[in-house]
Amino acid sequence: MVNSISPLDDMVFMAAFLDTLIPPSEGDDLPGAGTLGLAPQVVTAITSNDRIASAVSAALEVIQEQATDYAALDLDQRVAIVGSVAEDHPMLISSVIPPLYFAYYQHPTVLMGLGLPTRPPFPGGYSIDETDPDLLDLLSAKASS
Template sequence: MTDTQTPLRDPSFMQALLDLVIPPGRDGRMPGAGSLRLEATVAADIETDDRLGPVVARGLESVRDAALARNPGGFVALSGSERLAVINGLGSKDGMLMFAIARHLYTAYYQHPRVLEALGEPARPPFPEGFEVEPTDPRLLELLQVRARR
């Protein structure tokens, strides 16, 4: 990571962080979020979030600084338990950090084809092969139009 690169735009940092938020499943079925290469998508979503984006940016700077204080290699060089300790150590100071990251990460994670397949869902949007829609009863539409006129 360069001195000018923010943690949010550091792929290695973000992959390690995302794997901490959603680690790989113990049975190997569910992938960790960091292994799915979601960091750019999550970073872009966070950067456009006017409310929580600045909270995350400041929080990630704190995570980076705390990790560097533990190990000159930074967050990526820490073990999983050390990474968790860094995050937990900032809990009272940056309480919204993990919530804000998870808010954007969960959407990207649960739309990823590998995750959908692991959940037993087809790795495609629900349409055009999606849901069957029952025929509409025209009498109900007429009833709604009558009520709308009142």
């Protein structure tokens, strides 16, 4: 049976696909990307470019053809199918990864799970290591006058 909706509009399928690219961490500290609800955000980024949307959609249709209930498969099975399809459709991975990584690694849940601050850089800023004084001593000896 041919799916009547585009894979990019099938949020259950897309969530399973994104959970394949970024699965949950072993200790479950970090959720999978699909489970985190990133599919709409990633789809919006993909469909902002017609050429990319067309290529990704075509690849996802092949996945759906190979596994009509892709979301029900276990991770290893989903990985195997995506890897196989990506060999013939290299834009599938290269086009989805950038918006996916941006969405995932900017999400407060992920930042918290990674032990990173869940705030923007400004206004708090960050502290950094001071310059090694031994290095400055070396420069003093080399300085021109």
